[in-house]
Amino acid sequence: MPTSQRNLSPSAARLPLKDALRMLRFTVKRGRTLLDKPLAPGPSPISGMARAVLNDFDQIADRVNDVAAGLSRRFLDTDESGRLYSATLADIENIGEAEIVFAQAAYHGLTRALRHLGTTEGLVSEVRMAEAYKAAVQSGAAEKDRFALAAALMQELVKRGVVRDLLSGSTEEGDCLTETDLAKVAIFALILWFLVDRQDDEDDAEGLLLTCCDMARALKSDLAESLDDAERLQDLIAAYVDKI
Amino acid sequence: MALPIPDALAETDRPIRRAMRRLRWFKQSFAQQVEAIAAASGTEYKIHDDRLAKAFIAWLRAFDAQKPTQSTARRDFTNFASGLMLQQLLRDAPLEVVSVPVGSDASNPAYYWPEGYVYVAYCLNVRGAVLAQDFDEVLNLAPDLSDIRTWWSFKENVTEDPSLAIAFLDLFSGQNPNWSTPSLFYERPEQLEAQQRRGIDG
Incomplete structure (x- = not known):
């Protein structure tokens, strides 16, 4: 392990994790925003299939968001940003x-x-x-x-x-x-x-x-x-x- | 005509001359002025903070550009600076009228031009507060302030040329206005007289 990483303080080590979790939640949120847009009109079987795929994606996105939100609470709320x-x-x-x-x-x-x-x-x-x-x-x-x-x-x-x-x-x-x-x-x-x-x-x-x-x-x-x-x-x- | 005074301007323990050059005080005292007039008139207003900040910056620049070096000019500059503030508020229009009470009397300046009335009240209150604090003077409001015909002329003129606001504010506070070049401090009657005196003395 490189020296710089081994010497990271707990606060310093948390920064990349916080960024990653925020990016994950952001990506999920933006993806869901796109899903909320009306589906392009198409022949009904295709349109129905697209809707089913998007519904599946929505459920996955929900689960990812829940996990990320839980981790965020655990890692992001432990700093003293309120005091700062x-x-x-x-x-x-x-x-x-x-x-x-x-x-x-x-x-x-x-x-x-x-x-x-x-x-x-x-x-x-x-x-x-x-x-x-x-x-x-x-x-x-x-x-x-x-x-x-x-x-x-x-x-x-x-x-x-x-x-x-x-x-x-x-x-x-x-x-x-x-x-x-x-x-x-x-x-x-x-x-x-x-x-x-x-x-x-x-x-x-x-x-x-x-x-x-x-x-x-x-x-x-x-x-x-x-x-x-x-x-x-x-x-x-x-x-x-x-x-x- | 008595003008509702915001709390920030009723304070006596803080130098208003300095405080008014800070955006947070300007925002706070202006909001209090709006609140006081809204309570007295029943008119509902909305403040646009971005336009208010824009007006503040422009006023600050105009203030610094003409600030006199002679201490004898400070009193007259207080009058001029409040006129500059009125000019800028009229230009950037940070107030929006949401509603006026039903059946309000349009011959009352507060209802004839609700935004203009707040701007004038605020600038006169600032002028009065600084004159009282720094020069131990009481601002005497002129009868023109409650004369609706003056307000017709005021609104029409400043809509065409906002710099005339400086002259009108002098008129409202019983000063001798400079109607021809209102935005030039050293062209004010008091300054021209002082220059003449210096010429004679010199």
């Missing part, structure tokens, strides 16, 4: 296994941000988030200041495709974002949320995250213009984080 929900980037930097802690907190934040911004389906990878955090820290950005680290992290999260297979639906807000914009805006909201000062405010973490989403959505064009330029992105983050 109010952690800031500064809090995370100062604790052991920071990339794992970041991935867990970011998963919670990002899935909520995506939902608020109108995502109906999608996959978020904790493994890729942990990798992104590690890469951002190793880039040396953290030694400059917290905005430099935030910008490097934002770029790594986008580059590594931590969010994929998104489907966007209409939101109450009306202004629908494309799938590509949605992922970037949600990640930007997450970054702002990790930085924003929470001390002098009675805001709950959830309410604050939604405000970060509103801010990120309003800055969508600025984000598109600065995403590929670390310095501009850093300036954008620094300019608006204190305005949340």
Whole structure:
């Protein structure tokens, strides 16, 4: 067994498992969504046969989903993501296994941000988030200041495709974002949320995250213009984080 | 005419001048304003948070672009900044009227233009709160605020040119409006007078 795998902590070892279980449930869910679509009209014997095959698939999908859901409950609910929900980037930097802690907190934040911004389906990878955090820290950005680290992290999260297979639906807000914009805006909201000062405010973490989403959505064009330029992105983050 | 005041603006222990430059306070105080007017008028509103955030960002940029360096201009800039806020709210229209009470009196500005009424009330309350906190002044509302004919003109004019909202807000609060170039801070009557004085003194 390679050294890196043998030395994995229980939390680190859980990340790929969590991703795999989430992917399994996601695949089953999306498959069932497709099955729910009306069958193409055809001659009645063929149509009847197709329906029978699909019914069988539906039963298998049900069983897979039940097993995956059980495993998910067992493995996914054992972390401390609830407690981490109010952690800031500064809090995370100062604790052991920071990339794992970041991935867990970011998963919670990002899935909520995506939902608020109108995502109906999608996959978020904790493994890729942990990798992104590690890469951002190793880039040396953290030694400059917290905005430099935030910008490097934002770029790594986008580059590594931590969010994929998104489907966007209409939101109450009306202004629908494309799938590509949605992922970037949600990640930007997450970054702002990790930085924003929470001390002098009675805001709950959830309410604050939604405000970060509103801010990120309003800055969508600025984000598109600065995403590929670390310095501009850093300036954008620094300019608006204190305005949340 | 008394305007319902949101709780966030009735607070005295927090510098509103600073708080208003944060989206979470802006959202919260605006929602409280909507709630207070809805309770008083029976009109039901829906707030579009995305449009509200857009208005906030645009206002912040306009604010920073014209913020004066002289401390003597701060009071007049408070008036101007609340006008800028009204202009932006009218442009981005974050409020939607869901329903108005049956048989409501359309000669009352609150029913004639329910969204515009909330925007005006909010901006006047922000202006009044900052003037009270920072300059120990009481905002005197002008009779024009309850005159429906002024509201007809207000709605028609700002629909064509939202920057006129700045001049109308001055009118509603008893200030001397700049009707020709309302969106330029240094063209305001008080600023022109100050420039003239500096020219004479210099």
